[in-house]
Amino acid sequence: MSHATTGLKDHRPAPAPAARPSLSSRSLPRLAPLGFAAVSIALGVGVSLAAGWHSRTQWGLLSALIFLAVSYAVTTAVENQRQARDRLATSVVWVCFLVAVVPLVSLLWTTVSRGVERLDGYFLSHSMAGVLGWEASGGVYHALIGTLEQVGIATVLSAPIGLLTAVYLVEYGRGALARAVTFFVDVMTGIPSIVAGLFILSIMLIAGLEPSGLMGALALSILMIPVVVRSTEEMLKLVPNELREAALALGVPKWRVILKVVLPTAIGGITTGVMLAIARIAGETAPIILVVFGNQLINTNPFAGEQSSLPFYIYEQYKIGEVAAYDRAWAAALVLIAFVMILNLVARGIARWKAPKTSR
Amino acid sequence: MASTTPADTPPAPPVPGPGSRSTGRLGDKVFLGLSKGSGILLLVIMASIAVFLSYRSVIALSDNEGNFLTTFEWNTAGDPPVFGIAVLLFGTVVSSIVAMVIAVPIAVGIALFISHYAPRRVAAPLAYVVDLLAAVPSIIYGIWGALVLVPYLEGLNSWLDEFFGWTYVFEKTEIGIPRSLFTVGILLAIMILPIVTSVSREVFLQVPRMNEEAALALGATRWEVIRLSVLPFGRSGIISASMLGLGRALGETMAVATVLSPNFLVSLHLLNPGGGTFAQNIAAKFGEANEFGRDALIASGLVLFVLTLLVNGAARLIIARRKEYSGANA
Structure with a gap:
């Protein structure tokens, strides 16, 4: 509460004395996040390759961190800190959602791709009677x-x-x-x-x-x-x-x-x-x-x-x-x-x- | 709420014909009896769960040579039998806490994403995708966790050990694949995401529009709107959602039974394989248990039942209190 009010106070005088053409403060173009994303992915992959990391997860994590840092820094410089915080929150919320989707996709993909190997008419119409564990027959x-x-x-x-x-x-x-x-x-x-x-x-x-x-x-x-x-x-x-x-x-x-x-x-x-x-x-x-x-x-x-x-x-x-x-x-x-x-x-x-x- | 008006109308409608009135009354009586009876049946089921479990537990506990609460052993076939729930209680609580710590912030993030950030058109389908996570049977989470997640987490585990080993909690002192309480916690976090998300989302959508618009009118950014009006309003909702998730995590059986490699040690080195939970122990020990062993498992199940009852009851009470509160606001 207190922070926001002070933020508003700091912010308000700024546009008032500004020159006539622009009533609003400076702002980044709408597609700026895409630019940040491109830059940070490039940086992340570059650094990862240079460091010789193998895990794609690490690449992704590094890129995400760079993205957060870059967008925060640039927004603070061009707009102001409140906007930067807003962008940071937006990115974090998006990341939360993506993080939740990853296991769902992985789970469904694994189940489908591994499942179709054995799934056929035979599997659906036979029981496990007399089938030993290591034998590749039997059914459900x-x-x-x-x-x-x-x-x-x-x-x-x-x-x-x-x-x-x-x-x-x-x-x-x-x-x-x-x-x-x-x-x-x-x-x-x-x-x-x-x-x-x-x-x-x-x-x-x-x-x-x-x-x-x-x-x-x-x-x-x-x-x-x-x-x-x-x-x-x-x-x-x-x-x-x-x-x-x-x-x-x-x-x-x-x-x-x-x-x-x-x-x-x-x-x-x-x-x-x-x-x-x-x-x-x-x-x-x-x-x-x-x-x-x-x-x-x-x-x-x-x-x-x-x-x-x-x-x-x-x-x-x-x-x-x-x-x-x-x-x-x-x-x-x-x-x-x-x-x-x-x-x-x-x-x-x-x-x-x-x-x-x-x-x- | 919707049901208040029919109640105010007289229960027996003014019907002139005596014949039709009597059938109407008889039907009403039968129907009321049936529906009331089902309601009472539910209460009877709940009561008998407590009674039957307690009865069998008493049989087991009377022959237990160890202290039920503090013994680090589960040997029901021995003579004399010794068993205690210390390890199980520890493992259940720790894995659930790990799950909560991971799941609640992410779930709140997803709920905010769906209620405030996602483009309107995709918000509903996205909410549906998250609900789909809840529809996946726990045994499938279990084999996915054991066969996909466990090998995958080895990298994370050694990284945590290397850089955060000094915290003691993340120090890995035993070599082995990460079938640990920590891995179980991560899997449980994935499993309770949907319920925490959907309850929080409902609460976030109830925030009075006036509050949000007032904040926007003062020039607040979207994040400031959320911090000033959405989160304070939704706090109790988030708490009860987390507790509902906690209730799920405490009682989860199959995902733990497939992923964990159990032992009967209490260790705060969360990355070491070992430990156990109530539900996992019941599923794992049941096959070889004799009748006494089954009673002992029932006794541990009773503790789990009481634990989840308390957590869920508390969550529901918080939600119920909130309902009145928001009703006064609306």
């Missing part, structure tokens, strides 16, 4: 089945519960109970997946249950319910009150208003929320390790016997530590990431297409 079929069944059951369990809870919070909820539910839904979204797995595990230990896909689905639904509640709640809040009031004024009972007016209006957003929740739990590994145990063979029955799942399969293959197993892990990772990303894209597509027309 059993894991695909496991993931689809576990996620399917989890969705069937959590979507209605989540939906009804959201309806309660938005349409009925008042008082201490509603506040408690809201708070614990928020807290529940932060439960680590491994704790959800441990919870089901402790039930299994107490009740003497065997590991199965169903147990995994139960653990996954603990993770899924709060996500569904949160997104559905947001969507229901967007439904204009005029719609509810109009229906109520016609004498329609409240539950029919909810079923026939509120939910259909928000259905696009609710679908999106459920799909994003599915995308989230499809990638969960930790609960599967604890309560489904994994399996090399095809087990299509989620209610009895150990099963595999895509994320578990990736972990299992990674732990083998052989080249062939790494290849399988990357191929499975590509399958999983494609599944998750497609769900994400479709969900957001639906959200845009079916967005409720709000009065706001």
Whole structure:
């Protein structure tokens, strides 16, 4: 605060006595940052080559530092220090964004480029039955089945519960109970997946249950319910009150208003929320390790016997530590990431297409 | 907010026909019961998580020969069994702190970039790209971290050791690939970037336009606008966003389990391979654990549960308080 005011005071007298033609102070041309960038990259690469550095990251870092220094110095000289600070902040913010993009690009690129090596019809249609870790065969079929069944059951369990809870919070909820539910839904979204797995595990230990896909689905639904509640709640809040009031004024009972007016209006957003929740739990590994145990063979029955799942399969293959197993892990990772990303894209597509027309 | 008006209207609509009224009431009752029941079910689930985990933990703790809080060992198959969470607590907290130190400034930068710096037209797609980072399953971060990031960080590690070894923290006393708590922290930082970014971004977008325009009218540069009006307004939002990120980092399992090469030593030499976290230890030890060992792991999971509960609860309380505050302002 204090700095800015003094800065302004220092600055203000300057343009006043200046000659008539220019009311504004001197400023750099708009494309000046590009010039700085060119200069600093040239300098950075030059110095790096001279110093004999090999890492491209170091080249990039040096160039970035030179860029910051050059633009700060030049701006201070030509404009003033406040402008220089502004430019510095702009550059830093841009760098932050670029820094975040690098790992995403690297991760996606590695997954796709390593994944396509092994990904084919054979990989998708065969299990790991009788395949040794170092052998370059085997596939992901059993894991695909496991993931689809576990996620399917989890969705069937959590979507209605989540939906009804959201309806309660938005349409009925008042008082201490509603506040408690809201708070614990928020807290529940932060439960680590491994704790959800441990919870089901402790039930299994107490009740003497065997590991199965169903147990995994139960653990996954603990993770899924709060996500569904949160997104559905947001969507229901967007439904204009005029719609509810109009229906109520016609004498329609409240539950029919909810079923026939509120939910259909928000259905696009609710679908999106459920799909994003599915995308989230499809990638969960930790609960599967604890309560489904994994399996090399095809087990299509989620209610009895150990099963595999895509994320578990990736972990299992990674732990083998052989080249062939790494290849399988990357191929499975590509399958999983494609599944998750497609769900994400479709969900957001639906959200845009079916967005409720709000009065706001 | 939107739900206040229906509440003010009488719950039973004035319907003349007695027949239709009764069905309406019955339906209302059933529907209210169902939805209220789901809400209560959620509370029951939360309570039973605490109860069941505590119950199994007590079984394990009653036979533990070591001190649960201070023992540097995890030997549940031994006779007598000895296990303690000192190393796990240390590793969990340290790796999360490293993640926070790296992630929060960058995330705030990205949030500012999206809310104030990026050209309008690309801001939304860029926000989407950052959200995509959140959609990537943690196991994929894990194998990417172990197979791509770890070899890549060897250069950085030796550089840190060479120039910052005098800080003790960055002194590398053991030779080995950097499957260390520091590497785990970097990976966790990448993983919590999206959540910290999206929460901060929401807060930055809520800054009253009047505040920003007033600063601009006084001749402030864009950075001064941010420092004078955006950051002060968003401070509590940034804090709660960081705590949500911290909650994620504390409980992350797969990325740590794949990257870390664990041992049961507490060392502040962060670049040395070793250490462990709660979640990683559970995933790694579970396979060979007998029933008692599983109970012991459940006990450590309970500590993790309480830890994340506290962090997330605090974050949510801060956000909730802020909501009222900004509501009064709007």
